[in-house]
Every structure is written in structure tokens, then in C-alpha cells.
Amino acid sequence: MTHCVRLLLCFLLVTTNIFSQKEKPSFSVVPLGVMGGIDEKNLSSYLIAPSNTTDYICLDAGTVNAGIEKAIEKKTFKVSTNEVLRKYIKGYLISHAHLDHVSGLIINSPADSSKTVYATNKCMEMMENHYFNDQTWANFGDSGPGFPLKKYHFQTLNLGEETALTNTKMTVKAFSLSHVNPFESTAFLVKSNNDYALYLGDTGPDEVEKSNNLRDLWTVVAPLVKAKQLKGIFIEVSFPNEQPDKFLFGHLTPNYLMKELHVLEELSGKGSLENFKIIITHLKPPTKNIAKIKEQLKAQNDLGLKIIYPEQGKKFEL
Numbered sequence: 201m202t203h204c205v206r207l208l209l210c211f212l213l214v215t216t217n218i219f220s221q222k223e224k225p226s227f228s229v230v231p232l233g234v235m236g237g238i239d240e241k242n243l244s245s246y247l248i249a250p251s252n253t254t255d256y257i258c259l260d261a262g263t264v265n266a267g268i269e270k271a272i273e274k275k276t277f278k279v280s281t282n283e284v285l286r287k288y289i290k291g292y293l294i295s296h297a298h299l300d301h302v303s304g305l306i307i308n309s310p311a312d313s314s315k316t317v318y319a320t321n322k323c324m325e326m327m328e329n330h331y332f333n334d335q336t337w338a339n340f341g342d343s344g345p346g347f348p349l350k351k352y353h354f355q356t357l358n359l360g361e362e363t364a365l366t367n368t369k370m371t372v373k374a375f376s377l378s379h380v381n382p383f384e385s386t387a388f389l390v391k392s393n394n395d396y397a398l399y400l401g402d403t404g405p406d407e408v409e410k411s412n413n414l415r416d417l418w419t420v421v422a423p424l425v426k427a428k429q430l431k432g433i434f435i436e437v438s439f440p441n442e443q444p445d446k447f448l449f450g451h452l453t454p455n456y457l458m459k460e461l462h463v464l465e466e467l468s469g470k471g472s473l474e475n476f477k478i479i480i481t482h483l484k485p486p487t488k489n490i491a492k493i494k495e496q497l498k499a500q501n502d503l504g505l506k507i508i509y510p511e512q513g514k515k516f517e518l
């Protein structure tokens with residue numbers, strides 16, 4: 201073998217290795233529901249697991265059963281609906297107690313297996329007092345009113361504290377969001393090995409909510425963006441830019457999303473969001489508004505974001 205050929209082989213080996221390392225995914229995501237209303241078969245709910253495992257945590261649970269069925273139809277899962285529900289889903293992280301984020305959990309609870317439901321204090325109180333209260337629904341939890349059936353362990357998350365997600369190798373940290381101040385929603389920073397995914401429940405922009413919650417969150421995750429450890433951000437855009445601030449109801453538009461992500465970029469460094477994966481959640485019907493949101497985001501994407509529109513039942517990697 202000539203010297204040149206040896207050099208070429210070395211170069212190929214090194215570059216293939218670099219590229220394969222760079223592209224190695226950390227998380228598998230299966231959206232069970234992606235819309236911000238009104239279709240009850242397709243409301244906010246995202247399964248996330250370390251890549252190549254079926255140890256999923258469900259981020260919000262607006263739609264569960266219909267989403268699993270769609271995933272089976274799309275050949276994402278090759279087992280029964282019951283097996284996905286009972287065995288693959290190891291727990292639920294609930295961002296806030298609005299019905300479009302919890303109705304799937306409530307309706308599926310009689311058929312579910314024993315697992316943990318994680319939420320911050322106020323959200324947990326609302327779920328206990330208004331849903332799993334032995335009146336509007338049987339109390340499948342292990343605390344709260346009536347006769348707790350103890351199927352679910354209700355685990356309250358302390359803000360900013362790293363908490364293990366039982367039966368997975370992932371952990372989570374919760375951060376407060378504002379969804380029509382003073383009503384709170386939550387962002388979840390999920391960790392697997394040394395990589396992270398950030399999921400935001402419904403949120404308004406700081407400017408409209410008169411809050412620092414998003415700036416505080418960007419400050420926490422900016423070093424992870426810089427270090428390329430944050431693999432993607434799930435964030436909502438509910439309305440097109442034409443929606444007046446007074447009718448935002450604690451949500452974002454393309455203008456406000458881009459404003460917020462510019463704050464993140466200021467903190468993480470110029471160019472740091474190029475090709476960064478932003479998964480757009482909670483698009484609200486009608487269809488013409490959704491088309492408008494997509495056009496506006498495309499036109500306003502001056503950060504070079506890789507914008508992803510998740511599809512119900514279709515798996516993707518981060």
C-alpha cells in the first residue's frame with residue numbers, strides 16, 4: 201500500500217468517525233398529539249425516550265390512545281395499543297392542568313399500569329382537586345381527596361431540582377412558565393446521558409406576560425446550546441402574527457417566538473442556533489391559520505433554525 205493510499209484511508213476513517221459521532225441521536229420522540237385544539241384525537245402529547253430504548257416518558261397527555269393507534273398504523277410501534285400504554289410509557293410529565301394537556305391521561309387511567317405522574321405543586325393540586333378527586337373521576341393517585349387507588353404515584357417536582365424519572369435512565373428539571381399571568385405552566389429539561397431536550401408547555405412571551413420566566417429559562421439552557429448538548433426545543437406557536445396581544449391567552453406567535461429565540465441566541469452566542477432543532481407544538485386550527493404560521497416562521501427564520509412540525513404517530517430522533 202502506498203503512503204498516499206494509507207493517508208487517504210486514515211482521513212476517511214477519521215472523518216466517518218467524526219460525522220457518525222456528530223449525528224448519533226440521543227432521544228427518540230413519538231408525538232401522540234400535536235395540535236393546540238380542537239380535535240380531541242390530536243392534542244399535546246409527546247413520548248420521549250433515550251434512543252434505541254422503549255423507556256418513554258409522556259410529555260403532557262392531551263391525547264394518548266388515539267395517538268398510540270396512529271403510531272401503530274404508521275408502523276412506529278409493532279406491539280399492541282395496550283402494550284405501548286402499559287409497558288412503554290413509564291410515566292407522565294404534566295406541564296399544566298388544562299384539559300387539552302391531561303384529558304388523555306384521565307380517560308386512559310382505568311386501563312393504565314402503575315407508574316408515576318410528575319408535576320409541579322400547583323398543577324398537581326389542580327389534578328388532585330379537580331380531576332382525580334373521587335367525584336369527577338376515580339382517584340387513581342396515591343394522595344388527594346376520597347379513596348386513593350394508588351395506581352399512580354403523584355410526584356411533586358421542586359423547581360430547578362434534578363429528579364430521576366423512574367424506570368428510565370433519564371432525569372428532569374422543571375422550570376416555571378407563565379400562561380396568562382399568574383396561571384403557571386411548566387418547562388421540562390430532560391436529560392439522558394450528557395444530552396438534553398427541552399419541552400415547554402403553553403407559554404406567553406415575557407413581554408406580554410410581564411414575566412422573566414422565559415429569559416430565566418434561556419439563561420439556564422444557553423450553556424447547553426453553546427456546548428451542543430441541547431438536542432432540541434419543543435415550543436408552542438398557537439396563533440399567527442395577526443392575533444392581537446389581548447387575545448393571545450398566554451400563547452406565542454411567530455413574531456414572539458423569534459423575539460424569544462433571539463434572547464436565547466444573545467445568551468448562547470451569535471450563530472449558535474444555526475440548524476438548531478425547534479419543534480413547533482400547539483398549532484391552533486383553523487387550517488388557514490396554521491398555513492399562515494408556517495409561512496410566517498419560514499419568512500422570519502433569520503437565526504437559521506431547523507424548524508420541525510411534528511406529525512402524530514411519526515417517530516423522529518433528536
Ligand SMILES: Nc1ncnc2c1ncn2[C@@H]1O[C@@H]2COP(=O)(O)O[C@H]2[C@H]1O
Binds near residue numbers: 236300402450
Ligand atoms: N377569555 C377567553 N375568551 C375566549 N377564549 C378563551 C379565553 N381564555 C381562554 N380561551 C380559550 O380557551 C383555550 C384553553 O386552552 P388554550 O390555552 O390552548 O387556549 C385557550 C383559548 O383558545
